[in-house]
Amino acid sequence: MTTQPNSQLHDHVPGGPLDEKWTRHKFDLKLVNPANRRKFEILVVGTGLAGASAAATLAEMGYSVTSFCVQDSARRAHSIAAQGGINAAKNYKNDGDSVHRLFYDTIKGGDYRAREGNVHRLAEVSRQIIDQCVAQGVPFAREYGGLLDNRSFGGAQVARTFYARGQTGQQLLLGAYGALMRQVGAGRVKLHVRKEMVDLVEVDGVARGIVTRDLTNGQFERWAGHAVLLCTGGYGNVFYLSTNAKASNVTAAWRAHKRGAFFANPCYTQIHPTCIPVHGEFQSKLTLMSESLRNDGRVWVPQDGGDGRLAAEISEGERDYYLERKYPSFGNLVPRDVASRNAKQVCDAGRGVGDTGQAVYLDFRDAIQRDGRDTIQARYGNLFDMYARITGEDPYSVPMRIFPAVHYTMGGLWVDYNLESTVPGLFVLGEANFSDHGANRLGASALMQGLADGYFVVPATIASHLAGRTLPPVDTSHEAFAEAEAASQKRFQALLAVQGSRTVDSFHRELGLICWNKCGMSRNRAGLEEALQSIRSLRAAFWQDVRVLGDARSLNQNLEHAGRVADFMEFGELMVNDALQREESCGGHFREEHQTEENEAQRNDEGFCHVTAWEHRDGDSEQQHTEELAFESVQLSTRSYK
Amino acid sequence: MSTSTTGDLSLTVHVWCQAGPDQPGEFVTTALTISPDTSFLEMLDCLNEQRMAGGLEPIAFDHDCREGICGMCSLVIDGKPHGPEQETTTCQLHMRTFNDGDDIWVEPFRAKGFPILRDLVVDRGAFDRIQQAGGYVSVNTGSAPDAHAVPVPKPAAEEAFDAAACIGCGACVAACPNASAMLFVAAKVSQFALLPQGAPERDARARSMVEAMDAEGFGNCTNHFECAAACPKAIDVTHIARLNREFLRSSLRPRG
Ligand SMILES: Cc1cc2nc3c(=O)[nH]c(=O)nc-3n(C[C@H](O)[C@H](O)[C@H](O)COP(=O)(O)OP(=O)(O)OC[C@H]3O[C@@H](n4cnc5c(N)ncnc54)[C@H](O)[C@@H]3O)c2cc1C
Ligand code: SF4
Numbered sequence: 008m009t010t011q012p013n014s015q016l017h018d019h020v021p022g023g024p025l026d027e028k029w030t031r032h033k034f035d036l037k038l039v040n041p042a043n044r045r046k047f048e049i050l051v052v053g054t055g056l057a058g059a060s061a062a063a064t065l066a067e068m069g070y071s072v073t074s075f076c077v078q079d080s081a082r083r084a085h086s087i088a089a090q091g092g093i094n095a096a097k098n099y100k101n102d103g104d105s106v107h108r109l110f111y112d113t114i115k116g117g118d119y120r121a122r123e124g125n126v127h128r129l130a131e132v133s134r135q136i137i138d139q140c141v142a143q144g145v146p147f148a149r150e151y152g153g154l155l156d157n158r159s160f161g162g163a164q165v166a167r168t169f170y171a172r173g174q175t176g177q178q179l180l181l182g183a184y185g186a187l188m189r190q191v192g193a194g195r196v197k198l199h200v201r202k203e204m205v206d207l208v209e210v211d212g213v214a215r216g217i218v219t220r221d222l223t224n225g226q227f228e229r230w231a232g233h234a235v236l237l238c239t240g241g242y243g244n245v246f247y248l249s250t251n252a253k254a255s256n257v258t259a260a261w262r263a264h265k266r267g268a269f270f271a272n273p274c275y276t277q278i279h280p281t282c283i284p285v286h287g288e289f290q291s292k293l294t295l296m297s298e299s300l301r302n303d304g305r306v307w308v309p310q311d312g313g314d315g316r317l318a319a320e321i322s323e324g325e326r327d328y329y330l331e332r333k334y335p336s337f338g339n340l341v342p343r344d345v346a347s348r349n350a351k352q353v354c355d356a357g358r359g360v361g362d363t364g365q366a367v368y369l370d371f372r373d374a375i376q377r378d379g380r381d382t383i384q385a386r387y388g389n390l391f392d393m394y395a396r397i398t399g400e401d402p403y404s405v406p407m408r409i410f411p412a413v414h415y416t417m418g419g420l421w422v423d424y425n426l427e428s429t430v431p432g433l434f435v436l437g438e439a440n441f442s443d444h445g446a447n448r449l450g451a452s453a454l455m456q457g458l459a460d461g462y463f464v465v466p467a468t469i470a471s472h473l474a475g476r477t478l479p480p481v482d483t484s485h486e487a488f489a490e491a492e493a494a495s496q497k498r499f500q501a502l503l504a505v506q507g508s509r510t511v512d513s514f515h516r517e518l519g520l521i522c523w524n525k526c527g528m529s530r531n532r533a534g535l536e537e538a539l540q541s542i543r544s545l546r547a548a549f550w551q552d553v554r555v556l557g558d559a560r561s562l563n564q565n566l567e568h569a570g571r572v573a574d575f576m577e578f579g580e581l582m583v584n585d586a587l588q589r590e591e592s593c594g595g596h597f598r599e600e601h602q603t604e605e606n607e608a609q610r611n612d613e614g615f616c617h618v619t620a621w622e623h624r625d626g627d628s629e630q631q632h633t634e635e636l637a638f639e640s641v642q643l644s645t646r647s648y649k
Numbered sequence: 650m651s652t653s654t655t656g657d658l659s660l661t662v663h664v665w666c667q668a669g670p671d672q673p674g675e676f677v678t679t680a681l682t683i684s685p686d687t688s689f690l691e692m693l694d695c696l697n698e699q700r701m702a703g704g705l706e707p708i709a710f711d712h713d714c715r716e717g718i719c720g721m722c723s724l725v726i727d728g729k730p731h732g733p734e735q736e737t738t739t740c741q742l743h744m745r746t747f748n749d750g751d752d753i754w755v756e757p758f759r760a761k762g763f764p765i766l767r768d769l770v771v772d773r774g775a776f777d778r779i780q781q782a783g784g785y786v787s788v789n790t791g792s793a794p795d796a797h798a799v800p801v802p803k804p805a806a807e808e809a810f811d812a813a814a815c816i817g818c819g820a821c822v823a824a825c826p827n828a829s830a831m832l833f834v835a836a837k838v839s840q841f842a843l844l845p846q847g848a849p850e851r852d853a854r855a856r857s858m859v860e861a862m863d864a865e866g867f868g869n870c871t872n873h874f875e876c877a878a879a880c881p882k883a884i885d886v887t888h889i890a891r892l893n894r895e896f897l898r899s900s901l902r903p904r905g
């Protein structure tokens with residue numbers, strides 16, 4: 008891999024004052040005549056919040072839309088699992104919230120590594136999202152007067168989070184799914200489930216189609232269109248164990264990357280502090296416990312390492328409430344990255360609890376004594392039940408054991424202000440792009456971004472492509488389609504042909520462990536260099552020794568998984584390389600070499616106040632590009648939660 | 650596969666295998682030792698790893714979130730959709746529910762409306778088509794009034810939420826002696842009937858969703874209520890009563 012810095016990327020953020028950019032831009036954008044929209048075929052890959060909202064909205068506007076997902080129904084996209092809530096600058100609580108405050112919090116929370124123009128637009132459209140969802144019948148939590156309730160979330164000092172019990176993602180997605188189903192019923196969206204995008208097709212340098220593999224019978228199919236929207240989610244499963252759903256993958260994004268879409272900031276990954284710890288060698292995924300638990304639970308470990316006693320036998324003086332001790336003003340409510348890193352530090356020091364020593368306590372004893380069991384049950388009953396179901400322990404009587412887990416990926420395909428990638432006609436939405444969260448995402452902001460991108464941003468900006476470029480007719484008989492299909496066929500045949508001795512899952516687990524140990528919560532040069540070597544050898548071993556059973560012409564989940572793991576292997580290397588070159592600590596990226604005396608992250612604004620975007624070159628090399636970040640409206644400062 | 654430690658369960662697992670939609674199927678038996686802390690799907694992962702080690706193809710089953718919310722997992726376990734635990738999806742079921750020495754029988758959801766694709770995987774596309782018939786509020790993006798324009802009484806919002814919690818898994822159909830999809834349809838119709846946003850399309854919605862359900866080959870509801878007993882999200886049968894009222898109401902009004 009070569010890593011010489013190269014050209015500057017242009018973000019195409021319009022000029023003018025920050026709070027007028029989006030309005031002006033919408034005015035300046037070309038329009039597609041409503042009568043002509045039907046003639047434009049838009050391929051939307053993914054039906055999560057980003058994909059479902061985009062597909063439905065574009066169809067409502069009159070475009071002809073074809074939509075794809077890998078699950079058996081559009082409603083099962085991973086967005087369904089989001090628990091906590093969605094932010095919006097409505098200021099319904101009259102507590103001083105505003106578009107500017109949400110903008111500012113997002114920029115600061117992202118540790119000054121996000122683009123001002125995009126983030127401001129996100130804060131602006133956040134308000135319309137809530138209006139739209141309520142009109143769709145999303146049953147948000149309400150107060151007795153019948154108005155919407157809000158809570159504060161993830162360290163925000165205002166209450167701007169809208170929520171639907173602990174199932175906000177589910178309810179928002181069902182709203183968007185309903186809108187999508189309405190358009191499918193009306194014949195304006197053609198929906199294809201259990202079809203996986205395995206390649207992007209470009210004609211004359213413009214994205215004009217995709218190749219899919221039908222997961223029920225292995226058939227490859229070609230789809231032509233005037234634009235392609237990737238809404239395929241995050242790449243957290245490169246770590247194997249994460250809070251992502253099992254089918255979450257990097258394949259669509261990675262295939263687009265190999266066709267010319269730059270990949271930005273892949274090293275920015277978010278580790279969530281409150282997950283249920285790993286229980287054993289067969290663990291297949293990790294379960295998130297909403298971070299709202301930290302409002303009442305106290306985090307602690309025994310004062311001394313190797314203390315094998317039960318929690319109840321450890322007296323107050325022998326406990327270390329380390330977050331409260333180190334961060335007296337934020338205490339247990341420090342941001343995700345800080346809470347996660349501190350948990351790792353105490354476990355690394357041998358003070359972790361439970362069988363594996365890879366856990367810390369989250370204790371509700373004091374909250375129950377103070378507020379009563381009923382109150383705590385009313386607040387967190389479903390979470391306590393979930394915990395008990397998984398662990399077999401009763402969190403009302405013994406403290407929960409928690410440990411950080413991979414949860415969200417801020418990195419993704421590079422996009423400009425229009426959400427267009429470096430491949431003209433290829434737009435990237437939701438978690439799959441890198442756009443709005445910088446180096447760290449705030450709680451309740453991913454749902455907001457996915458819906459902003461899909462309901463409001465791309466439906467406007469796509470006109471820049473459709474009306475701004477000449478798009479000659481292209482159909483699937485074009486040789487570019489034949490080439491992409493043949494390449495895909497070959498890849499899947501190659502996987503079957505290895506006929507080695509190890510299972511796909513065993514490779515995926517090993518890859519995950521390398522990434523987690525060396526490119527997880529904290530990173531250092533030696534470890535990352537070691538990881539690069541290990542991933543390369545593992546990838547070589549994979550192609551020599553993987554055993555994929557079954558054939559290519561039937562429903563074959565093993566082959567499906569193999570294809571995704573093969574892409575994760577390649578992607579993992581890029582993620583590690585990105586972490587290596589970023590000589591600073593910021594947000595979710597903590598380089599041990601760059602920390603203050605108090606072990607806090609140390610940014611390097613002189614050297615790294617930019618986005619790193621990687622271009623795939625022939626022969627497996629990656630060329631590095633940068634987009635400088637200019638801050639006009641906020642002052643860069645050091646985050647402090649002391 | 651797993652080395653037995655104290656507390657591990659020794660099980661005999663019988664799983665339905667079927668190569669394709671029109672192929673014959675049969676139970677395949679595997680002996681397995683597993684930790685009681687693993688989940689049911691992890692037990693199946695393990696069983697599959699064991700099969701693959703012996704050169705056998707893994708058994709196909711649907712799953713995704715593995716935390717009880719996406720509705721992708723299914724399975725009839727020892728005769729019960731989603732297994733023996735109340736209000737628990739298959740993916741949330743843990744092996745500590747079983748005893749050492751148990752025989753466990755695993756089958757797909759069986760219903761005319763859910764054809765088998767392979768092994769334990771069925772096609773639930775009919776549910777999507779029922780939704781297309783009216784499981785939404787017709788409001789185009791950008792045309793919504795301010796979210797506070799229409800207050801919704803808290804009890805109505807809460808009850809609507811209870812209905813909206815349906816994960817579309819299909820266990821209600823699998824549990825019903827008539828393979829009826831009434832609970833699923835009722836949950837959606839009820840959610841919108843309880844909210845002012847759903848009011849304008851109330852009549853058309855109940856009518857067309859029920860018609861779509863019938864057209865997909867799901868049976869009639871004859872009040873066995875096995876559906877609610879199997880439902881992992883505790884969707885209550887009162888929603889079926891509401892659907893019946895909505896349907897009656899709609900049939901008393903002119904179509905249009
Ligand atoms: C447990 C959990 C809790 C969370 N809680 C919150 C929260 O409270 N608030 C918040 O703001 N955020 C939360 N997040 C983050 C948020 O849920 C996600 O970032 C967001 O939902 C992603 O939406 P998306 O539309 O980009 O992608 P997804 O919802 O992941 O959708 C991806 C879609 O792409 C399809 N797809 C993927 N690959 C392919 C392919 N190769 N071919 C075809 N289709 C493909 C899938 O089928 C799916 O339809 C949470 C995340 C997790 C994991
Ligand atoms: S009503 Fe219950 S059982 Fe039926 S689909 Fe919904 S969640 Fe599943």
Ligand code: FES
Pocket residue numbers: 711712713714715716717718719720721722738739740741
């Ligand atoms: S796998 Fe998602 S509900 Fe079971």
